[in-house]
Amino acid sequence: MSKLAAWSPHALAVLRIMTALLFIEHGSMKLFHFPAAQPGAPDPLPLLLLAAAIIEVVGGALVAMGFLTRFAAFICSGEIAVGYFLLHAPKSFWPALNQGDAAILFSFIFFYLIFAGPGAWSLDAVLRRSSSLPQ
Secondary structure (H helix, E strand, O other): OHHHHOOHHHHHHHHHHHHHHHHHHHHHHHHOOOOOOOOOOOOOOOHHHHHHHHHHHHHHHHHHHOOOHHHHHHHHHHHHHHHHHHHHHHHOOOHHHHOOHHHHHHHHHHHHHHHHOOOOOOHHHHHHHHHHOOO
């Protein structure tokens, strides 16, 4: 078991990076219609959806790079939780029926990252190491 535990920071980094890249994809679908337009999203975007898309792209990029990870994850977790309750929950109580299961997972993974931190391969770790070096 200890051999697996040694890889924990790297597994956390993979979870952080993949979650953030998928989150960026949702924002880029709203903002840039890439890789396709967000199904059901009006064009032009209302202010609330525009703000959500910006948070998804910028916050997702920060989390992917592991820069200001805990702060960015806090904002992303809250944004997607609000999105779930505004857009998905009114359709049905059950996430599988209201198509909000991805939103719930995003919110809880970002919530976990607030406490777990970025793991390996992050700018936060690089900056922490460089600031602890003797001058």
